[in-house]
Amino acid sequence: xxxxxxxxxxxxxxxxxxxxDPILGSxxxxxxxxxxxxxGNYYQELxxxxxxxxxxxxxxxxxxxxxxxxxxxxxxSPEDILTKDIEVYRSVGLSRQKATYISDLAQKVxxxxxxxxxxxxxTNQQVIKELxxxxxxxxxxxxxxxxxxxxxxNVLPTGDLGIKNGIQKLYDLDTRPTEADIEALAIQxxxxxxxxxxxxxxxxxxxxxPAL
Numbered sequence: 001x002x003x004x005x006x007x008x009x010x011x012x013x014x015x016x017x018x019x020x021d022p023i024l025g026s027x028x029x030x031x032x033x034x035x036x037x038x039x040g041n042y043y044q045e046l047x048x049x050x051x052x053x054x055x056x057x058x059x060x061x062x063x064x065x066x067x068x069x070x071x072x073x074x075x076x077s078p079e080d081i082l083t084k085d086i087e088v089y090r091s092v093g094l095s096r097q098k099a100t101y102i103s104d105l106a107q108k109v110x111x112x113x114x115x116x117x118x119x120x121x122x123t124n125q126q127v128i129k130e131l132x133x134x135x136x137x138x139x140x141x142x143x144x145x146x147x148x149x150x151x152x153x154n155v156l157p158t159g160d161l162g163i164k165n166g167i168q169k170l171y172d173l174d175t176r177p178t179e180a181d182i183e184a185l186a187i188q189x190x191x192x193x194x195x196x197x198x199x200x201x202x203x204x205x206x207x208x209x210p211a212l
Contacts, residue, residue, distance in 0.1 A: 010034055013194035020190035027205045034200040038151025042116040044075050045149040050101050050136045066092035078106035101136030147196045156195040158182045166202035
């Protein structure tokens with residue numbers, strides 16, 4: 001999708017959801033258009049996602065800055081990442097496991113076992129299957145990648161805690177919904193084909209949008 005078409009796509013999704021789901025629509029009518037814009041920095045996105053996992057927004061930003069400062073102004077290439085050993089990455093706040101993961105990703109990009117130029121032609125499920133096979137990359141990370149990086153419009157991060165909490169609050173549920181509950185709700189409320197936009201507004205209702 002061309003960048004200039006993106007705002008119109010978001011508006012179309014917004015109007016669809018307002019008409020389809022009065023409960024979510026009550027959030028949407030008082031909220032701006034979603035603020036995310038897809039981009040093509042797939043390698044950088046995955047490296048930063050691995051580094052940021054299970055951290056607060058503030059802690060992730062601090063560690064990412066220290067990581068980038070190791071390499072100067074430009075984001076490090078796979079070759080650059082492999083010039084540093086694990087202890088260097090640990091010194092700027094990465095765990096040993098995360099340092100190993102980003103080094104493994106860099107090596108796989110270099111040897112061609114991980115490639116990005118074909119991802120746009122794959123379905124969401126195919127992208128999940130392929131990227132979740134990378135060490136340190138799970139389904140939640142790929143959901144965020146699909147939504148915020150690739151700009152896929154029909155992504156529903158059913159395992160995300162913010163989505164679960166937001167749905168419980170908005171739909172006045174007694175208990176936190178399961179992933180199956182969320183999938184059923186999306187069908188019932190006709191979020192397709194704009195599940196990504198629905199997700200963004202659910203996060204917005206909590207003021208808890210992922211910083212990706």
